[in-house]
Amino acid sequence: MIQDLKNSYGDLFEDDLLAEINQFGTYKDVPEGYKLIEIGNYIKSMPLLISGAIKIMRDDDDGDELLLYFLESGDTCAMTLTCCLGTTKSEIRAIAELPTKLIMIPIEKMEEWTGKYKSWRNFVFESYHTRLMEMLETIDSIAFLKMDERLLKYLRDKSKINNYDTIFSTHQEIAYELHTSRVVISRLLKKLENQGKIKLNRNNIKIISL
Amino acid sequence: MIQDLKNSYGDLFEDDLLAEINQFGTYKDVPEGYKLIEIGNYIKSMPLLISGAIKIMRDDDDGDELLLYFLESGDTCAMTLTCCLGTTKSEIRAIAELPTKLIMIPIEKMEEWTGKYKSWRNFVFESYHTRLMEMLETIDSIAFLKMDERLLKYLRDKSKINNYDTIFSTHQEIAYELHTSRVVISRLLKKLENQGKIKLNRNNIKIISL
DNA sequence: GTTGCATAGTAACATTTGTTACATAGCAAA
DNA sequence: TTTGCTATGTAACAAATGTTACTATGCAAC
Numbered sequence: 001m002i003q004d005l006k007n008s009y010g011d012l013f014e015d016d017l018l019a020e021i022n023q024f025g026t027y028k029d030v031p032e033g034y035k036l037i038e039i040g041n042y043i044k045s046m047p048l049l050i051s052g053a054i055k056i057m058r059d060d061d062d063g064d065e066l067l068l069y070f071l072e073s074g075d076t077c078a079m080t081l082t083c084c085l086g087t088t089k090s091e092i093r094a095i096a097e098l099p100t101k102l103i104m105i106p107i108e109k110m111e112e113w114t115g116k117y118k119s120w121r122n123f124v125f126e127s128y129h130t131r132l133m134e135m136l137e138t139i140d141s142i143a144f145l146k147m148d149e150r151l152l153k154y155l156r157d158k159s160k161i162n163n164y165d166t167i168f169s170t171h172q173e174i175a176y177e178l179h180t181s182r183v184v185i186s187r188l189l190k191k192l193e194n195q196g197k198i199k200l201n202r203n204n205i206k207i208i209s210l
Numbered sequence: 211m212i213q214d215l216k217n218s219y220g221d222l223f224e225d226d227l228l229a230e231i232n233q234f235g236t237y238k239d240v241p242e243g244y245k246l247i248e249i250g251n252y253i254k255s256m257p258l259l260i261s262g263a264i265k266i267m268r269d270d271d272d273g274d275e276l277l278l279y280f281l282e283s284g285d286t287c288a289m290t291l292t293c294c295l296g297t298t299k300s301e302i303r304a305i306a307e308l309p310t311k312l313i314m315i316p317i318e319k320m321e322e323w324t325g326k327y328k329s330w331r332n333f334v335f336e337s338y339h340t341r342l343m344e345m346l347e348t349i350d351s352i353a354f355l356k357m358d359e360r361l362l363k364y365l366r367d368k369s370k371i372n373n374y375d376t377i378f379s380t381h382q383e384i385a386y387e388l389h390t391s392r393v394v395i396s397r398l399l400k401k402l403e404n405q406g407k408i409k410l411n412r413n414n415i416k417i418i419s420l
Numbered sequence: 421g422t423t424g425c426a427t428a429g430t431a432a433c434a435t436t437t438g439t440t441a442c443a444t445a446g447c448a449a450a
Numbered sequence: 451t452t453t454g455c456t457a458t459g460t461a462a463c464a465a466a467t468g469t470t471a472c473t474a475t476g477c478a479a480c
Contacts, residue, residue, distance in 0.1 A: 064354045091346055114331060121324060128338040135345040136301055142353050143389055144274045179353055181468055186428060202427060202476055391438055396458060412446055412457060
């Protein structure tokens with residue numbers, strides 16, 4: 001574990017801190033689709049991403065859902081932070097988008113290190129920063145873009161995250177993540193296919209040129 | 211200034227920190243409508259709200275805009291924090307919603323205190339937390355609510371912020387903040403009036419029961 | 421191959437939201 | 451009072467999105 005850790009965070013943290021992370025953190029290796037956090041869960045630890053990607057979803061009571069953003073490999077921790085502080089329940093759902101390796105840090109340590117290590121403090125601030133910017137981007141998308149533009153952006157983001165030009169999702173899954181209906185997505189995807197930008201197949205979408 | 215400061219933050223910060231804030235902070239008293247931050251500005255200081263309220267708006271390049279949230283009186287500082295860290299430009303616009311008193315803290319101090327005072331650190335984290343939650347609520351509104359529900363929520367929030375049952379806005383202003391058109395707002399407001407929930411007047415809306 | 425199920429295609433229609441265009445009303449300055 | 455400006459009301463229409471319902475297709479289990 002220490003090697004993975006050094007690869008991802010060696011530049012960021014001093015050795016003492018790395019050692020502490022190694023000592024108190026719990027290594028986790030989860031498969032694609034693994035549910036890391038469910039809405040309403042109490043959060044007692046904070047994840048550091050080593051590799052893979054995590055999808056952060058917002059759900060409301062009526063079963064509505066919406067993709068907020070992805071956490072990427074070298075990329076920092078979650079907005080989970082937020083939920084840690086108060087003994088509040090999670091407002092979001094976190095699901096592994098890819099096979100993902102991460103280290104879970106217990107809350108107490110997280111707080112302790114905040115006083116102890118400047119690099120840790122900066123890391124946490126930096127994470128908050130990134131998260132807020134990510135949320136802003138999400139707001140831009142749903143407030144200012146039409147569904148066809150949102151879909152395009154979605155396809156681009158998704159293929160970037162997976163680092164692959166084929167997206168293995170059904171229309172229904174995409175519809176859930178963009179909070180619309182399957183028929184709408186099918187319609188728009190077909191239009192993109194007619195424009196020669198993608199190639200539709202069962203259970204996957206090949207990207208030709210976005 | 212020290213008295214205002216103690217009233218608003220006395221419970222939160224220890225005396226040493228209060229003294230430093232008093233020493234290094236700049237007191238500001240701005241009228242309603244005063245533009246505190248414009249998109250693209252570089253942020254060199256962080257505001258502590260003493261009284262009043264600040265409206266945070268998101269704008270995009272095409273002139274689209276959208277109300278993100280309000281900062282309230284005793285309420286903590288801004289997402290401005292975020293913009294401070296990096297030497298990045300502001301992604302948002304901040305406008306005094308009411309006559310507002312605040313203290314501006316220079317960035318350097320902000321960072322220095324983060325290491326020095328636990329209460330300051332917690333305050334900053336807490337602020338980030340609140341801001342993220344506020345953004346989540348905004349996302350919920352635009353993603354899951356129809357325009358009529360958003361308008362209702364807007365009227366409630368606005369009257370709460372101003373602590374008054376009459377809202378002094380034109381339909382056009384509301385339309386900008388909800389990122390829709392004046393006609394749409396007029397239409398929906400008229401419906402609410404017909405339901406007996408509000409009373410429409412020129413330049414103001416009296417709330418009867420929401 | 422046949423069956424059964426999940427996925428995708430598509431038409432027709434409903435609803436919501438946005439747009440245009442014009443009429444009316446309130447208010448203040450001349 | 452008249453004028454002019456801003457704000458509001460409203461109809462008619464357009465576009466975007468959502469819904470229903472049904473068909474077709476791909477794939478796997480049998």
